[in-house]
Structure formats: C-alpha cells, structure tokens
Amino acid sequence: xxxxxxxxxxxxxxxxxxxxxxxxxxxxxxxxxxxxxxxxxxxxxxxxxxxxxxxxxxxxxxxxxxxxxxxxxxxxxxxxxxxxxxxxxxxxxxxxxxxxxxxxxxxxxxxxxxxxxxxxxxxxxxxxxxxxxxxxxxxxxxxxxxxxxxxxxxxxxxxxxxxxxxxxxxxxxxxxxxxxxxxxxxxxxxxxxxxxxxxxxxxxxxxxxxxxxxxxxxxxxxxxxxxxxxxxxxxxxxxxxx
Numbered sequence: 001x002x003x004x005x006x007x008x009x010x011x012x013x014x015x016x017x018x019x020x021x022x023x024x025x026x027x028x029x030x031x032x033x034x035x036x037x038x039x040x041x042x043x044x045x046x047x048x049x050x051x052x053x054x055x056x057x058x059x060x061x062x063x064x065x066x067x068x069x070x071x072x073x074x075x076x077x078x079x080x081x082x083x084x085x086x087x088x089x090x091x092x093x094x095x096x097x098x099x100x101x102x103x104x105x106x107x108x109x110x111x112x113x114x115x116x117x118x119x120x121x122x123x124x125x126x127x128x129x130x131x132x133x134x135x136x137x138x139x140x141x142x143x144x145x146x147x148x149x150x151x152x153x154x155x156x157x158x159x160x161x162x163x164x165x166x167x168x169x170x171x172x173x174x175x176x177x178x179x180x181x182x183x184x185x186x187x188x189x190x191x192x193x194x195x196x197x198x199x200x201x202x203x204x205x206x207x208x209x210x211x212x213x214x215x216x217x218x219x220x221x222x223x224x225x226x227x228x229x230x231x232x233x234x235x236x237x238x239x240x241x242x
Contacts, residue, residue: 026064029054033071038122076134079119080141083109087148098156099205106204110197113181120182162208174204
C-alpha cells in the first residue's frame with residue numbers, strides 16, 4: 001500500500017525549510033549561479049554548469065531548484081525586493097526623526113549592497129534580458145525604494161530640518177550614491193563594510209540637512225525665512241501633483 005503524502009505534517013515541512021544543511025547548500029548554489037551567470041551570461045549557463053560548480057549531481061540539483069529560470073528569478077527577487085522591505089520598516093518607526101530615518105535607510109542599503117555586490121551587478125547587466133514578469137517586479141521594487149526615501153525627505157522638509165528642495169531628486173541622488181558601492185567597494189571585512197556604510201549615511205544626511213536648522217531659538221527674520229521656504233516647498237508640491 002502506498003504511503004499517503006498526508007504523513008508529512010506541517011512540523012516536518014517547517015523542519016525541512018529550516019534545515020541548516022539545506023540552507024548552506026542553497027546559499028552555495030546561489031553564489032555559484034551568480035558567478036556563472038555573470039561570467040557566461042544567462043543564456044549560455046546551464047543547470048549542469050551550476051551543479052558542477054556546486055559539487056552536486058544534476059538529479060540532486062532538482063531537490064533545491066526546478067530549473068535555471070526559477071533560480072535566476074529567485075536571485076532577482078531577493079535583490080530587488082529586500083531593500084524596499086527594509087526601508088518600509090524603517091519608515092514605520094515612530095521613534096526616529098527624519099534625519100535618523102535617512103541615516104538608517106542609507107546605512108541599511110549600503111550594507112545590503114556590500115553583502116550582495118555580485119548579484120546586484122548581475123541584475124544591472126541582465127536588466128535588458130529579464131522576462132517581463134521579472135522586469136516588472138524589479139521596476140516595482142525600485143519605485144518602492146524611491147517612495148520610501150522620498151517620504152522621509154518630505155517629512156524632513158516639512159519639519160524644517162531638510163533643505164526645501166525637490167524631495168524626489170534628493171532621494172534619487174542618495175540612492176545613486178549608495179548603489180555605486182557595488183562597483184568600487186571590496187567587501188569581506190564586516191567592520192570595514194559597516195564603516196563604509198556609516199560614512200555614506202553621514203554624507204547622505206549632510207547633503208540634505210538644512211544648515212540653518214541648528215536648534216537655536218529663531219528670531220523674526222528666521223521665522224519669516226522658514227515660512228517662505230515652506231511656502232516655496234508647498235508650491236512645488238502642488239505643481240508636481242505629489
């Protein structure tokens with residue numbers, strides 16, 4: 001009599017998903033796939049190439065991934081979606097003021113870049129080859145990242161601590177600076193990675209902070225200037241339809 005698949009309880013399923021051995025093998029598969037996709041291109045890389053590089057047989061590979069396209073889709077999804085999730089969580093933290101949010105966001109993205117450099121470069125190089133569904137996932141994730149940075153910029157401008165500038169342009173400038181890490185930073189030292197991330201976060205905050213927002217008690221001239229800045233900002237917002 002054939003054993004029913006119903007014998008697989010939720011607890012055994014969860015155990016399989018959290019199996020340390022499986023996680024280690026999956027991580028190796030992802031790393032080798034990233035390297036091969038970058039070296040040979042998506043079209044020229046086979047599942048057998050990835051199996052050989054990982055030290056697995058072709059049948060063993062099917063325990064971890066169905067095919068090459070699914071593996072590539074997993075790579076894209078992880079790189080594209082995780083930053084947006086991280087930024088949204090930071091934006092929801094009510095104990096953080098706008099400066100702290102921008103600092104935390106910049107640090108988070110910078111560290112993410114140091115940890116996923118090869119995958120991010122692969123994604124950028126392969127962008128034109130992405131299937132439409134994956135390309136749309138990537139576009140949506142980029143829009144979400146921009147939305148979260150822009151929201152923090154808007155909050156800081158409204159509070160009078162950030163320069164009354166175009167928040168979207170400022171957000172794009174910060175994102176561009178952080179993404180460039182993938183091409184110049186050499187990862188491997190966690191302390192150095194964090195030091196680089198914190199320095200870039202400082203640069204991001206300093207770039208948008210209004211130097212006049214020093215906490216000093218404002219006189220009449222300062223109040224009038226701030227009111228004019230806020231009116232200019234409001235006018236820009238209304239004109240842009242944000």
